[in-house]
Amino acid sequence: MPLSYDAPARLLTISTDNSTYQMKVDEYGYLLHLYYGARAEGDLSYLLTYCDRSGMCGCPHDVADRTYSLDVLPQEFPFQGSGDMRSPLLIVRDAEGTFGCDLRYKCHEIRPGKYGLPGLPAAYDEGADDDAQTLSVTLTDERLGLEVELLYGVLPKLDVITRAAIVRNNGEARVTVEKAQTACLDFVTGDFDVITFDGRHAMERRPTRRQLKNGALSVGSRRGMSSNQYNPVMILCDREATETAGRCWSMSFVYSGGFLAEAERDQYEQARMQMGLDSDLFSYPLEPGEKIVAPEVIMTYSDAGLEKISHNLHRCIRRNVCRGPWRDAPRPILINSWEACYFDFTGDKLVELAKKAAELGLDMLVMDDGWFGARNDDHRGLGDWQPNMAKLGGTVADLARRVNEVGLGFGIWVEPEMVNEDSDLFRAHPDWALTVPGREPVLGRDQLVLDLSRPEVRDNLFEQLCAVLDQGGIDYVKWDYNRSIVDVYSRTASDQGKVLYDYMLGLYDLLERVRSRYPELLIEGCSAGGGRFDAGMLYYTPQIWTSDNTDARNRLEIQYGTSFGYPCSAMGAHVSACPNEITGRTIPLGARGTVAMGGGAFGYELDLMELNDRACELIKSQVNTYRTIEHLVREGLFYRLTDPKDATLAAWEFVSEDGAEALVCAVVTRVDGYGLANYVVPRGLTPGASYRMVSNGRVYSADALMDMGLPVSVPATPYESFMYRFERVG
Numbered sequence: 008m009p010l011s012y013d014a015p016a017r018l019l020t021i022s023t024d025n026s027t028y029q030m031k032v033d034e035y036g037y038l039l040h041l042y043y044g045a046r047a048e049g050d051l052s053y054l055l056t057y058c059d060r061s062g063m064c065g066c067p068h069d070v071a072d073r074t075y076s077l078d079v080l081p082q083e084f085p086f087q088g089s090g091d092m093r094s095p096l097l098i099v100r101d102a103e104g105t106f107g108c109d110l111r112y113k114c115h116e117i118r119p120g121k122y123g124l125p126g127l128p129a130a131y132d133e134g135a136d137d138d139a140q141t142l143s144v145t146l147t148d149e150r151l152g153l154e155v156e157l158l159y160g161v162l163p164k165l166d167v168i169t170r171a172a173i174v175r176n177n178g179e180a181r182v183t184v185e186k187a188q189t190a191c192l193d194f195v196t197g198d199f200d201v202i203t204f205d206g207r208h209a210m211e212r213r214p215t216r217r218q219l220k221n222g223a224l225s226v227g228s229r230r231g232m233s234s235n236q237y238n239p240v241m242i243l244c245d246r247e248a249t250e251t252a253g254r255c256w257s258m259s260f261v262y263s264g265g266f267l268a269e270a271e272r273d274q275y276e277q278a279r280m281q282m283g284l285d286s287d288l289f290s291y292p293l294e295p296g297e298k299i300v301a302p303e304v305i306m307t308y309s310d311a312g313l314e315k316i317s318h319n320l321h322r323c324i325r326r327n328v329c330r331g332p333w334r335d336a337p338r339p340i341l342i343n344s345w346e347a348c349y350f351d352f353t354g355d356k357l358v359e360l361a362k363k364a365a366e367l368g369l370d371m372l373v374m375d376d377g378w379f380g381a382r383n384d385d386h387r388g389l390g391d392w393q394p395n396m397a398k399l400g401g402t403v404a405d406l407a408r409r410v411n412e413v414g415l416g417f418g419i420w421v422e423p424e425m426v427n428e429d430s431d432l433f434r435a436h437p438d439w440a441l442t443v444p445g446r447e448p449v450l451g452r453d454q455l456v457l458d459l460s461r462p463e464v465r466d467n468l469f470e471q472l473c474a475v476l477d478q479g480g481i482d483y484v485k486w487d488y489n490r491s492i493v494d495v496y497s498r499t500a501s502d503q504g505k506v507l508y509d510y511m512l513g514l515y516d517l518l519e520r521v522r523s524r525y526p527e528l529l530i531e532g533c534s535a536g537g538g539r540f541d542a543g544m545l546y547y548t549p550q551i552w553t554s555d556n557t558d559a560r561n562r563l564e565i566q567y568g569t570s571f572g573y574p575c576s577a578m579g580a581h582v583s584a585c586p587n588e589i590t591g592r593t594i595p596l597g598a599r600g601t602v603a604m605g606g607g608a609f610g611y612e613l614d615l616m617e618l619n620d621r622a623c624e625l626i627k628s629q630v631n632t633y634r635t636i637e638h639l640v641r642e643g644l645f646y647r648l649t650d651p652k653d654a655t656l657a658a659w660e661f662v663s664e665d666g667a668e669a670l671v672c673a674v675v676t677r678v679d680g681y682g683l684a685n686y687v688v689p690r691g692l693t694p695g696a697s698y699r700m701v702s703n704g705r706v707y708s709a710d711a712l713m714d715m716g717l718p719v720s721v722p723a724t725p726y727e728s729f730m731y732r733f734e735r736v737g
Contacts (some may be wrong), residue, residue, distance in 0.1 A: 016052070021161055024046075127261075141158065150296075176294065183292045229264050260279075343373045459517065460512070576607035605659060668732070672728075
């Protein structure tokens with residue numbers, strides 16, 4: 008079984024198919040972390056070392072042993088006040104304002120199935136096929152009446168362990184939580200690199216790899232969303248780790264608000280990696296009987312490099328985080344109206360666009376911003392989700408019916424969390440926005456953020472959305488969010504330190520209500536493109552708009568970085584117009600299509616009416632090609648064959664789980680004078696097997712392909728693109 012307890016040694020062991028995680032309750036009641044690594048047996052407490060460091064290391068009063076200090080011992084849930092001077096997961100203040108607690112083991116429970124977190128997203132199990140189990144460990148501070156329940160979920164076949172924590176006030180006085188992170192990993196030895204995924208709006212999630220030296224390294228978001236700047240995925244790995252070799256550990260936060268990910272190397276060359284809620288503007292009072300849940304962290308380990316980390320996370324998110332009928336279904340190939348006409352459209356114009364899209368073989372038309380209220384530009388109208396019937400030529404349902412009649416599904420864009428000051432909603436309820444009394448608010452895109460911590464605000468938004476969706480004919484919703492939260496003040500909060508966390512609970516509540524009422528609706532998440540691309544949103548929306556930057560050259564890097572933590576099935580990727588509206592770059596339509604087909608939610612963002620016959624024929628061909636490879640993109644194992652930032656040829660690959668099919672894709676990113684042929688070396692093929700290239704029938708040895716590679720002709724021009732489909736022979 009995945010979970011076991013050795014009572015005499017007081018050892019708790021978690022086993023997945025290829026990894027072991029072990030912790031120990033020591034003789035003083037502290038919960039120590041022993042090991043997370045390759046599958047191992049037995050008592051691993053020999054890894055702990057003790058020596059006299061009493062000069063500067065604190066020792067609990069009841070221990071009276073100068074060789075013992077939590078400042079140097081690896082811990083499961085480090086807390087402030089123990090003498091450990093490294094970064095803690097938990098900081099609390101008592102009713103008198105005094106910091107510190109003393110958490111010791113009380114009990115544990117092993118139960119079948121994977122725990123859930125009411126009101127918060129979390130990975131789930133699929134029943135007997137997953138062999139999932141939950142470990143609950145309770146730590147207590149008797150002085151405060153504080154209880155912390157540590158939850159561990161085990162998905163053994165996926166080599167995934169999840170963690171969450173519930174902090175309860177069982178005492179008789181208020182306790183204030185000042186920091187509440189979820190998980191840490193302590194390493195008593197090792198020389199590591201840290202990989203984070205950084206960027207900015209329109210250039211998200213590019214890998215940054217740094218050596219972990221003495222000191223602390225942290226990334227996070229204070230924006231009220233997981234952010235375009237930093238993504239809530241962190242990887243710790245051996246200095247020499249590559250895609251296919253070396254030990255790697257990852258953490259992924261199942262949460263869409265502010266976060267903090269830290270890595271620290273201490274004075275004794277020990278390392279700690281941790282992740283959880285951002286502590287800036289966070290101060291969460293718990294009255295007697297109240298609790299707060301530290302959101303889930305997904306952890307996985309690989310002894311075979313970064314590629315295996317990604318495969319584990321892809322499987323987990325695709326199968327055990329995403330939900331609903333669209334989780335395993337092909338996504339519609341769509342045309343989005345934004346780059347075709349921006350705010351300047353009518354119902355008739357959209358129907359003409361839909362007719363052209365139907366001719367080219369697309370599945371859906373999405374009506375982007377500008378269909379509601381007085382929304383003819385981005386200065387007004389947000390909050391008023393009533394259709395502009397004069398502009399649309401009728402109701403949304405009327406327009407949907409006209410689009411359906413030409414053979415396409417229909418979708419709409421919404422941004423429910425925002426409001427313009429120039430809107431009927433704001434004029435009626437100015438107090439519903441997050442603004443500080445007596446001070447002019449900070450604007451972003453002329454928008455304010457609605458206070459989703461308030462039930463009446465969520466109810467109003469739900470009713471407005473239902474009034475549109477209940478009309479029928481809407482198959483898809485793009486749910487956008489286009490600014491950061493700056494003015495953190497709610498008129499109804501008992502403490503302003505609760506607002507950002509309670510806002511996220513409110514957002515998840517609203518999303519869950521929409522999902523429950525419209526279970527067949529496909530929702531795509533978006534936040535200025537990729538500003539909320541995280542596992543928390545994927546629990547509610549099975550796909551997310553990867554970036555507002557649709558330039559194919561930049562998208563090679565953006566999709567490459569995104570693939571470390573997220574499956575390609577979650578990536579919204581479209582072919583857009585050239586010159587690109589953000590970079591001004593012109594790239595051939597063929598290469599734009601090859602890059603966009605690397606995402607599992609494929610589509611177009613351009614004016615189809617302006618295309619010449621040759622471009623239309625190429626789009627028809629791309630659509631047909633994508634239908635034949637869609638299952639590989641959505642379900643296959645993904646391989647990063649080159650780093651597009653440095654290589655002259657960006658190459659990637661999809662292989663079916665059974666190895667029967669493979670798709671190798673490549674785009675030339677640079678041409679040098681009298682250049683050399685590029686060799687693409689695929690991975691993941693069945694050793695000893697032969698593969699036939701679908702386009703020409705030629706048969707190749709899998710072993711030779713994975714050893715020497717496949718030659719790509721010497722490129723003559725930048726942005727030539729190639730797609731090679733292989734089928735296993737016999």
